[in-house]
Amino acid sequence: xxxxxxxxxxxxxxxxxxxxxxxxxxxxxxxxxxxxxxxxxxxxxxxxxxxxxxxxxxxxxxxxxxxxxxxxxxxxxxxxxxxxxxxxxxxxxxxxxxxxxxxxxxxxxxxxxxxxxxxxxxxxxxxxxxxxxxxxxxxxxxxxxxxxxxxxxxxxxxxxxxxxxxxxxxxxxxxxxxxxxxxxxxxxxxxxxxxxxxxxxxxxxxxxxxxxxxxxxxxxxxxxxxxxxxxxxxxxxxxxxxxxxxxxxxxxxxxxxxxxxxxxxxxxxxxxxxxxxxxxxxxxxxxxxxxxxxxxxxxxxxxxxxxxxxxxxxxxxxxxxxxxxxxxxxxxxxxxxxxxxxxxxxxxxxxxxxxxxxxxxxxxxxxxxxxxxxxxxxxxxxxxxxxxxxxxxxxxxxxxxxxxxxxxxxxxxxxxxxxxxxxxxxxxxxxxxxxxxxxxxxxxxxxxxxxxxx
Ligand SMILES: Nc1ncnc2c1ncn2[C@@H]1O[C@H](COP(=O)(O)OP(=O)(O)O)[C@@H](O)[C@H]1O
Ligand SMILES: [Mg+2]
Numbered sequence: 001x002x003x004x005x006x007x008x009x010x011x012x013x014x015x016x017x018x019x020x021x022x023x024x025x026x027x028x029x030x031x032x033x034x035x036x037x038x039x040x041x042x043x044x045x046x047x048x049x050x051x052x053x054x055x056x057x058x059x060x061x062x063x064x065x066x067x068x069x070x071x072x073x074x075x076x077x078x079x080x081x082x083x084x085x086x087x088x089x090x091x092x093x094x095x096x097x098x099x100x101x102x103x104x105x106x107x108x109x110x111x112x113x114x115x116x117x118x119x120x121x122x123x124x125x126x127x128x129x130x131x132x133x134x135x136x137x138x139x140x141x142x143x144x145x146x147x148x149x150x151x152x153x154x155x156x157x158x159x160x161x162x163x164x165x166x167x168x169x170x171x172x173x174x175x176x177x178x179x180x181x182x183x184x185x186x187x188x189x190x191x192x193x194x195x196x197x198x199x200x201x202x203x204x205x206x207x208x209x210x211x212x213x214x215x216x217x218x219x220x221x222x223x224x225x226x227x228x229x230x231x232x233x234x235x236x237x238x239x240x241x242x243x244x245x246x247x248x249x250x251x252x253x254x255x256x257x258x259x260x261x262x263x264x265x266x267x268x269x270x271x272x273x274x275x276x277x278x279x280x281x282x283x284x285x286x287x288x289x290x291x292x293x294x295x296x297x298x299x300x301x302x303x304x305x306x307x308x309x310x311x312x313x314x315x316x317x318x319x320x321x322x323x324x325x326x327x328x329x330x331x332x333x334x335x336x337x338x339x340x341x342x343x344x345x346x347x348x349x350x351x352x353x354x355x356x357x358x359x360x361x362x363x364x365x366x367x368x369x370x371x372x373x374x375x376x377x378x379x380x381x382x383x384x385x386x387x388x389x390x391x392x393x394x395x396x397x398x399x400x401x402x403x404x405x406x407x408x409x410x411x412x413x414x415x416x417x418x419x420x421x422x423x424x425x426x427x428x429x430x431x432x433x434x435x436x437x438x439x440x441x442x443x444x445x446x447x448x449x450x451x452x453x454x
Contacts, residue, residue, distance in 0.1 A: 009036045011185045036187045065253060068164075068206065071109045074261065074271040078233070078246060080254020085164075086204040087253065088197050090171075090225060091246075092211045093235030098244055098264055099210040102235075103167050104129065104138055105268050106208070110165045111142040118163035119145045120154045122173035136268040149183065151176045151192050155199065163205065168196065170210040171225070193228050226250060236359070243278070243356055244269065245297075258298040276303035276414055279356045286384075289376030292416060293368030294389040294407040295360050301403065301410040303387065304358060306365070308372035309351040318347060324354025325365055333369055333392060340396035341441045343377055364389040364401040367420065370437060374444055382444070387411040388420040396437040398422045 009016045010033050015026035021033050067082030076082050083089065091099050100121070107117045117140075121129045126147050133140060144161060148154040151174045158166055168174060172184035174192050181187045193209065200207045211225065213234070226232050232250040237243050244262040248254065261272040272278050280292060280303050289308045294301050304324075313319065322330045330352060337343045352369065354360060367390035375382050389407055391399040400422045401407075408419055408428050420440065423433030434440050 007036050008033045009186055010034075014186045034181065034185060036181065036185075067253075068110070068113070068115070070106050071112075072106075072260075072271055073273065075106070075246070078248055078254070078258050078260040079231070080251055083206045084230070084253045085206055086201055087230040088193075088200050088207045088209065088228075089231040089233065090209050090211055090229045091233050091235070092213050094213055097235040097237065098262075098269055099235060100124070100129070100132065100169055101136070101264070101268050102246075103169055103208060103210060104133055104136060107143050107165070107167065108136075108138045108140060111140055115142060115164040116161065117143045117165040117167070118158055118161055119143060119167045119169065120174070121145060121147050121169050122149045122154075123170055135266065149174055151195065155195065158199065162203065165206050165208070166196075166199070167208045168192075168210070169208075170212060172212055189225055190228075193225055197228060243272075243358060245358075247298075255299070259300070261297075276301075276410070279304040279354075279358060280414075281305060281355075286381060288379045288381045289372050291368050291371045291375065291382045292387045292411070293365050294387055294411050295362040295365050296403055296407070297362075299403075301407045303411060303414055303416075304354055304356070304360065304365075304368075306368045306372045307353045307355065308369070308376045310345070310348050310373060310376040313347055313349040315349070319349040319351070321351045323352065324356075324358060325352070325360050325369065329363075329366070330369065332394075333366055333373070336392055336394065336396050336437060337370060337373060340436075341374075341438055343374065343441075345373075345377065348377070362401070363391040363399075364407075366390060366392040367398060367440070370440065371420070371444070374441055378445065380444055380447055383418060383447075385416055385418045386420065387416040387418070390420075390422045390434070392437060398434050398436060398440070400424075404428075 007016055007018065008020050010024040010027060010029065012029045012032045013024060013027035015024055017033065023030050024032050065084055067084055069076050069082040091102065093099050103119065107119055110117050124147065126145050129145055146154065146157055148157070154174065171189055171192060175183040175188050176191045176195065179187055179191060196207050196209065209229065230252040231248065234247050234249055236245040236247060242263050244264055246260045246262065248256050248258045250256055261275040262269045263272055291306055293304050293306050295304060334345055334350065338345050350373065367388045370392060371382060371388055389401060391401050393399050404421065404424060408431060411419060412430060417430060419428065419431035420434055421431050423435045427433040432443065
């Protein structure tokens with residue numbers, strides 16, 4: 001700290017420095033460094049938590065964690081079976097993605113169970129929330145709504161009501177008046193969250209905090225907040241699309257990297273219980289270029305349709321339009337197909353689409369993408385019975401991916417009967433094991449001469 005006792009902090013990443021800078025050396029944002037008042041640095045409040053007594057593992061195992069279910073199956077699964085009293089959960093996402101919608105729907109679930117809910121919609125007026133509640137058919141018998149940007153006022157209303165569930169929507173819209181900093185700055189977010197956590201732990205109540213994510217994908221004042229709370233869940237999806245994914249990034253009471261699929265409708269968020277059925281359609285196999293891939297989202301296999309359209313280009317620079325997978329990954333698959341199986345693609349326009357607005361990160365999507373491109377290029381439709389998964393390596397080898405059995409089980413259960421997957425020591429009877437992209441190509445080509453039903 002400088003002699004003057006002043007401290008400056010970046011509102012984007014939390015980086016601190018002893019003097020003011022125009023640009024943050026840590027996250028490179030401009031004009032985000034602000035002076036923070038050091039004497040009023042966040043102090044943990046004075047609430048004394050009863051000291052705990054040591055427990056044996058047997059005692060710990062004998063006490064199960066009490067959970068409150070939300071009655072939304074997917075959300076409960078994501079939470080690890082329901083919310084745990086005394087926990088503070090952060091729901092992050094871009095503006096307009098559905099955070100407030102989820103909050104009002106969960107409020108209704110809790111309220112129907114007879115739990116008292118206090119919802120602080122600091123970003124909107126209570127009337128706006130009222131309108132949304134009417135659209136979503138929310139009855140809200142035990143739901144009280146306030147719109148307080150002052151954390152002190154919100155907390156005093158909390159103290160009067162002593163709700164079981166307390167919702168702060170959003171953390172960037174509330175401020176602790178003892179700090180001069182603006183709402184949404186790191187010091188405000190830190191202090192407000194810390195005070196809210198103390199309350200939750202003291203009263204064993206559940207607190208939901210919503211937070212906006214900046215363009216770069218970080219919550220403003222990100223890391224400090226993530227460390228403090230018990231669970232962090234992020235919304236993903238196209239704002240204009242229908243599908244939303246709620247992903248657990250941190251969960252002290254459940255698994256991380258689990259995903260709940262939802263659909264945004266005029267009646268609010270609806271859970272998608274069997275996402276595979278949402279992403280695939282009947283009647284594949286009549287036109288070349290479409291096939292089914294099996295990818296993992298968290299610990300769950302999902303079937304997705306992959307569509308490719310390869311046409312002769314009239315441009316000097318052929319068009320490449322990709323939706324649903326990373327463009328670099330796509331370019332790499334094209335390069336391998338050209339180099340290793342001499343597929344002529346340099347003069348072709350290629351369009352690749354994974355319908356449903358779903359972004360796939362699992363490398364096992366490589367093989368279905370290659371299959372769809374080959375099928376469209378040589379104009380041989382793939383059988384509608386086929387499913388595939390596998391990563392492609394630089395030398396055209398088909399590499400192993402995790403969850404071999406689980407992927408196959410899911411595909412067979414959904415009625416697909418012929419698999420193409422990386423070769424295993426013990427291959428599944430319904431699956432053709434492949435080692436190289438050339439073998440895959442031969443499989444498709446031979447289908448033309450009727451050697452295999454593919
Ligand atoms: N009348 C409507 N019909 C269908 N969807 C709507 C309607 N009004 C709002 N929405 C959806 O709700 C979203 C806003 O959700 P909201 O919960 O307010 O987001 P957040 O709190 O994350 O900013 C909109 O992007 C839109 O998809
Ligand atoms: Mg909102």
